Amino acid sequence: MPAYEDVVLGGLGRMASRCALVSAGPAQDATIFWGGEAFEAWLGVDPRGRAIAGLGEGLAQSLSEIIRDALATAEPVRSRCNRVSGGVVATTEILGLPLRGRTGERFVLVCLAGETTRTNLLKALFAATGHGMVAASAVRDPDGRPVDLQIIALNEAAAAMLGRPAEALIWQRVSVALPHLRHSAALALLFDALDGQQRVAFEVNDRAVAGAPRHLRIEGAPLGDLLGLILTDIDDSKARESSARLLFETNPLPMWVTGEDGRFLAVNDAAVAHYGFARDAFLSMDLSEIAVGTPAGFDGSSRHRRRDGSLIDVTAFTRAIPFEGRSARLTALVDVTSQRRAEARIVHMAHHDALTDLPNRVLFRERLMAAIAHQAAGGIVALLCLDLDRFKLVNDTLGHPAGDALLRQAAARLTACVPDGIVSRLGGDEFAILVGVPEREAASAIGERVIAALTRPFTIGGHEVCVGASVGIALAPGDAGDPDMLLRKADMALYAAKAAGRRTARAFEPAMEAEIQARRALERDLRAAFAASGLQVHYQPQRESRDLGIVGCEALLRWNHPERGFISPAEFVPIAEDIGLIGPLGEWVLRTACREAAGWARPVRVAVNLSPLQFRTADLAGQVRAVLAESGLDPRRLELEITESVLLSDSAANIALLHDLRALGVRIAIDDFGIGYSSLSYLRTFPFDKIKIDRSFTAALGSDPHSAAIVRAVADLAVNLGMDTVAEGVETQEQSVLLRLCGCTELQGFLLGRPVPAEEFRRLVAMTDIPPIAA
Numbered sequence: 001m002p003a004y005e006d007v008v009l010g011g012l013g014r015m016a017s018r019c020a021l022v023s024a025g026p027a028q029d030a031t032i033f034w035g036g037e038a039f040e041a042w043l044g045v046d047p048r049g050r051a052i053a054g055l056g057e058g059l060a061q062s063l064s065e066i067i068r069d070a071l072a073t074a075e076p077v078r079s080r081c082n083r084v085s086g087g088v089v090a091t092t093e094i095l096g097l098p099l100r101g102r103t104g105e106r107f108v109l110v111c112l113a114g115e116t117t118r119t120n121l122l123k124a125l126f127a128a129t130g131h132g133m134v135a136a137s138a139v140r141d142p143d144g145r146p147v148d149l150q151i152i153a154l155n156e157a158a159a160a161m162l163g164r165p166a167e168a169l170i171w172q173r174v175s176v177a178l179p180h181l182r183h184s185a186a187l188a189l190l191f192d193a194l195d196g197q198q199r200v201a202f203e204v205n206d207r208a209v210a211g212a213p214r215h216l217r218i219e220g221a222p223l224g225d226l227l228g229l230i231l232t233d234i235d236d237s238k239a240r241e242s243s244a245r246l247l248f249e250t251n252p253l254p255m256w257v258t259g260e261d262g263r264f265l266a267v268n269d270a271a272v273a274h275y276g277f278a279r280d281a282f283l284s285m286d287l288s289e290i291a292v293g294t295p296a297g298f299d300g301s302s303r304h305r306r307r308d309g310s311l312i313d314v315t316a317f318t319r320a321i322p323f324e325g326r327s328a329r330l331t332a333l334v335d336v337t338s339q340r341r342a343e344a345r346i347v348h349m350a351h352h353d354a355l356t357d358l359p360n361r362v363l364f365r366e367r368l369m370a371a372i373a374h375q376a377a378g379g380i381v382a383l384l385c386l387d388l389d390r391f392k393l394v395n396d397t398l399g400h401p402a403g404d405a406l407l408r409q410a411a412a413r414l415t416a417c418v419p420d421g422i423v424s425r426l427g428g429d430e431f432a433i434l435v436g437v438p439e440r441e442a443a444s445a446i447g448e449r450v451i452a453a454l455t456r457p458f459t460i461g462g463h464e465v466c467v468g469a470s471v472g473i474a475l476a477p478g479d480a481g482d483p484d485m486l487l488r489k490a491d492m493a494l495y496a497a498k499a500a501g502r503r504t505a506r507a508f509e510p511a512m513e514a515e516i517q518a519r520r521a522l523e524r525d526l527r528a529a530f531a532a533s534g535l536q537v538h539y540q541p542q543r544e545s546r547d548l549g550i551v552g553c554e555a556l557l558r559w560n561h562p563e564r565g566f567i568s569p570a571e572f573v574p575i576a577e578d579i580g581l582i583g584p585l586g587e588w589v590l591r592t593a594c595r596e597a598a599g600w601a602r603p604v605r606v607a608v609n610l611s612p613l614q615f616r617t618a619d620l621a622g623q624v625r626a627v628l629a630e631s632g633l634d635p636r637r638l639e640l641e642i643t644e645s646v647l648l649s650d651s652a653a654n655i656a657l658l659h660d661l662r663a664l665g666v667r668i669a670i671d672d673f674g675i676g677y678s679s680l681s682y683l684r685t686f687p688f689d690k691i692k693i694d695r696s697f698t699a700a701l702g703s704d705p706h707s708a709a710i711v712r713a714v715a716d717l718a719v720n721l722g723m724d725t726v727a728e729g730v731e732t733q734e735q736s737v738l739l740r741l742c743g744c745t746e747l748q749g750f751l752l753g754r755p756v757p758a759e760e761f762r763r764l765v766a767m768t769d770i771p772p773i774a775a
C-alpha cells in the first residue's frame with residue numbers, strides 16, 4: 001500500500017483534478033477532505049468536508065462500497081457508480097486506491113477512471129419491456145371534448161405491434177397510427193378513460209399490418225391530459241382460447257358454462273342433444289330448472305331432468321373459469337344412469353331371490369336384526385319359517401318350470417296373506433315371514449292362515465296341484481334375542497311341525513331342542529349299530545292269491561335299539577338317507593337277503609327295497625351282479641322294489657339303470673303303487689315285472705267302492721302288460737277274498753304272515769304243503 005505522502009507529494013499531475021481524498025475514520029464515517037476540480041464538477045457540490053454517507057442520488061451507496069472494499073482488500077478497486085437524476089442515469093467508472101499515512105491513518109484516493117455515460121431512464125425502461133408502450137396526449141375540440149390522441153412517445157415493442165417504424169408513428173394521431181383502433185369504439189373508450197381519470201382495458205382484433213399480431217389487448221391509464229397505453233400481443237392466448245372453444249363445442253361429453261347465479265351462459269352441441277333442449281331454451285334457463293331432488297348422490301352424482309321428462313344420473317366435473325370477463329363455472333357431464341341402474345340391479349340381485357323377487361336370506365337376516373333392535377320398544381317379533389309339503393314331487397312330476405311357477409304363486413300368496421310382514425325365500429321351497437304381533441296367539445293365527453293359503457290348490461300349466469305347508473314359529477324376545485338364534489329356533493319348530501304331520505304350524509318349545517338332540521343321538525346310534533352289525537333283516541311272506549302258497553317274501557330292515565326297542569325302518573331309513581348311510585346299508589341288506597335266500601329249501605323269491613338314493617351310488621348294477629355271483633342266488637329269484645320317485649328324478653339315467661338291472665335277470669317291482677300323481681303313466685316308462693298295490697287301497701277296500709274299481713283296473717292292466725300284482729297290507733279275510741276277486745295274483749300282509757326273523761322264515765319255506773295263515 002503506497003504511503004499517502006508518496007502519492008500526494010509525488011504529485012498526481014493532471015490526474016489530481018479527477019481525484020478526491022477520503023479519510024476513513026474508525027467508525028467508517030468516511031469524509032472527503034480534498035477533491036480536484038473535475039471531481040467537484042462531477043459531484044456538483046464542493047466536496048471538502050462532506051461525509052460520504054450524506055451524498056445523494058445513490059452516490060452514498062456506490063462510493064461507500066468502493067471505499068469499504070479498497071480498505072478491506074488493501075488493493076485498488078474498480079467499480080461503476082450510478083447516479084440518477086432528472087430521469088437520466090449517469091454511469092462513471094471509479095477507481096478506489098487505498099493509502100496509509102505515516103502515522104498509520106488510512107485514506108482512500110477516489111478517482112474518476114473513465115468518461116461518464118448518460119442514459120435516459122424512460123427509454124431504458126421502455127426498451128426493456130416486451131409490452132408495447134405508447135404515451136399519447138389528448139387532442140381536444142374547441143369545446144374541450146377529446147377528438148383524438150397524439151402519440152408523443154412509444155417504444156420499439158409498440159412499433160413492432162403496430163407494424164411500422166417508431167419514427168413513422170411518433171407525433172401521429174392515434175386514429176391514424178393505430179389501425180387496430182380505427183374501426184372500433186376503442187377510441188371512445190380511451191376518451192372516457194381520459195375524462196373519467198380511470199384505467200380501461202379491452203381487446204381489439206382488427207386485421208393489422210401483415211406480420212403484426214392480430215389480437216391486441218390495450219390498457220389505458222390516464223395521467224392528466226396524457227394517456228399511457230400498454231399494448232399486449234394476445235395472439236397466443238387467443239389461439240389457446242379458440243382451441244378451448246373448439247374443444248368445448250365439439251366435445252362428445254355434454255358441457256356447459258354457468259354464471260354464478262346458475263344461469264347457462266354457453267352449452268355445447270352434446271348437451272343440446274343429450275338434454276333435448278334447444279340452445280336458446282337452454283340459455284334462458286338456470287341449473288336449478290334441470291336439477292332434481294337431492295343435490296348430489298353419495299358418490300357425487302346428481303339427477304337431472306331432460307326435456308322429455310326422463311331422469312338421468314350424471315357425474316359433473318366442474319372448474320371455475322373466467323367467461324367473457326365474468327367468473328363462471330365450466331362443467332362436463334358424464335351420464336352414469338345405466339351404470340347406476342346396473343349397480344342398483346346388482347345390489348337388488350344380491351338381496352333378492354331371482355325367481356320370486358322376494359328378499360333373500362341375506363336381506364331377510366338384516367331386516368330381522370333391525371326388527372329385533374327396534375322391538376326393544378315393545379311388541380313381539382314373530383318369525384315364521386315354512387316349507388312346502390311335497391314340493392319336490394311337483395318339481396319332479398311336472399318339471400322344473402312348473403316347480404318354479406308354483407314357487408312364484410306361493411310367494412304371491414304369502415305376500416298377500418301377510419301384507420304387513422316381510423316375506424323372504426330362504427332357498428328351495430323354504431320361505432320365512434317376519435311380522436310384528438301384539439301377542440303369541442297372533443303369530444299362531446298367522447301360521448294357520450299361511451297354511452290355509454298354501455293349501456288351496458294351485459293351477460300350473462293346466463294342472464291342479466295341491467301342496468300345503470308346514471310352519472315353524474319363533475318369537476323375539478321370548479325365544480331368542482338375536483336373528484341367528486331366532487332362525488334356528490323357528491327351524492326347529494318347523495322340523496317338529498313336519499314330524500307332526502304335514503300342514504301343521506308349531507311354535508317353538510324348549511323341548512324341541514331336546515328332540516333335535518335326540519335325533520342327533522339317533523343318527524349316532526344308527527351309525528354305531530350298522531358298524532356293530534346291530535341291524536337285522538326280517539322276511540315277510542308273499543303268497544299266491546288262490547292257493548296261498550308262499551311264492552316269495554319281502555326283506556325288511558329291523559333295528560332293535562338297546563334303549564328304544566324296535567325302531568321302524570319308516571323312521572330310520574330316512575335318517576340313513578340323510579346321513580349318507582343308505583348306500584352301504586342298502587348293499588348290506590341286499591347281500592344278507594341274497595345269501596339267506598340262496599339257502600332256502602325252495603326257490604321262493606326274495607324282494608329287496610331300494611332307496612332312490614341308491615340309484616345315485618356308483619354302479620348299482622355292478623353291485624347287484626357281484627352280490628348275485630357271491631351268493632350264488634338265481635337272479636330270477638331276486639326282486640328289486642323301487643318307488644315312483646326313482647322314475648321322477650333323473651328318470652332317463654335311472655330307467656337306463658333299471659334296464660341294466662333287468663339285463664342281469666332280476667325282476668323289478670314298483671312299490672306303493674297308486675299313491676303318486678300319475679302312477680299309471682309310469683307303467684309305460686318301464687316294463688315292470690310286478691306292481692305292488694299300496695296298502696291304502698287294501699285298507700279302503702271294504703268301505704270305498706272306488707278302491708275296488710281301481711284295484712281291479714290295475715290288476716287287469718297288469719295282466720295285459722304281462723305283470724304280476726301283489727296287494728300289500730292285507731289284514732283281513734275279507735280283503736283277501738276281494739283282492740283275489742279283483743284279480744291280484746299275490747297277497748302280502750299280516751293276515752298272510754308278519755315279517756319274521758331269518759330262521760323263522762327259513763322254517764316257513766320248508767313247510768311247503770300247509771300254507772300257514774294266521775287266523
Ligand code: C2E
Pocket residue numbers: 540555556557568569570573586589609610611671672695728729730731748749750751755
Ligand atoms: P314298504 O316297502 O311298503 O314295506 C312294507 C311295510 O308294510 C313294512 O313296514 C311292513 O312291516 C308293513 N306291513 C306289512 N304287512 C302289513 C299289514 O298287513 N298292515 C300294516 N299296517 N303294515 C304292514 P316296515 O317294515 O316298518 O317298513 C316300512 C318301510 O321302510 C317300508 O315300506 C320300506 O319303504 C322301508 N324299508 C324297510 N326295509 C327297507 C330296506 O331294506 N331298504 C329300504 N330302502 N327301505 C326299507
Ligand code: CA
Pocket residue numbers: 554609641671
Ligand atoms: Ca317294499
Ligand code: CA
Pocket residue numbers: 671672692694695728
Ligand atoms: Ca309298499
